Amino acid sequence: MLKHTVLQRSFIHISVASLKKGPLNLKGKSPADKRWLVRQLSDPFVKAAHTQNYRCRSAFKLLEIDDKFNILRPGHSVIDCGAAPGAWSQVAVQRVNSTGEHMENPRGTVVGIDLLRITPLDGAHFLSNQDITDPATEAQLLSLLPDARADVILSDMAPNASGLRELDHERLINLCLSVVGLAEKVLRPGGSLLCKYWDGALAHKLQTNLSQLFQDVRTIKPKASRKESAELFYLARTFRKR
Structure with missing residues (x-):
């Protein structure tokens, strides 16, 4: 993961x-x-x-998406899956006001999870060296979220590359499906999910699952994604719990 x-x-x-x-x-x-x-x-x-003091270039993918679709708002609770090194969490902290820096706006919450260690970040709770699919991790996550619910789930996860395109594609789709499963448990009605995937034969399976749970599902390729990369993002908005 x-x-x-x-x-x-x-x-x-x-x-x-x-x-x-x-x-x-x-x-x-x-x-x-x-x-x-x-x-x-x-x-x-x-x-x-x-x-601009972001931990890596991927911050600009999320910035571009949020500038256009406004999924991160002050007061929101956000889960960042596969958070290391923390660039997406940096963006989320700024956008949801989780440091409370802007006192005129509601204060949000950001929780990041990764198998790797994540360097601490003001305004974020990090669950380092933990697996998002582990029930113990899920219990910790719920304890950190207000009312045990999230408004937005972000996933920039990807498996370690095996060199086999189809296998790597399948592994990433399975990771995304685990995030969809998490959304069914913790996402508030009307919430949003943004997940990275690699284009391939199983993308339709992920899209179908998202379409059953969200009113609007679209494919996005931000300018910060390299043109030669198979990387794409599904943005699913307006969660409707089954």
Whole structure:
């Protein structure tokens, strides 16, 4: 249920840190690693994440979606599935006012969950090294949510890549379906769910499940998603409990 492999996460850290340090030392790197690092350093969203103090470039995917659809509002309770390294939680904290910084607005709640350790973030409760499908994790999650309910569920999860496209696609769809199952238990009527998936043969299964629970389901590819990536997002709005 990891968002990226640990190796990829370390590369993200290296590339952002390198923006201030001048030319990148590629000695000893494989050709694939070199291509990845060079792409990171030339990526405007990586640079923007550094200058705007976001933990990684994925923050801009959520910012773009929320700017258009306004799913994160002051006072909302948000679950961030696969939260590490915490960029989506950063956006959610800002948008729902979970630090209480803007006293004129209601104060929201942000709970992030990941198999990896998540660096603490003011305004967010993190359940690190925990599995979202574990009943014990679910119990902790419910204890942190006001009235044990959420207004928005976010999922930028992805399995560690196996190198087999169809297998990775199936694994990610299954992760998304587990998030849908969570939504049935904790989402308030009228709530929203945003989940990443990779395009493939099983996407219709996920869409069908979402359509049974939400009034509006649409596919989104934010500008911050790389054009060559199979990454897409389902945005499901107006939850109607069965």
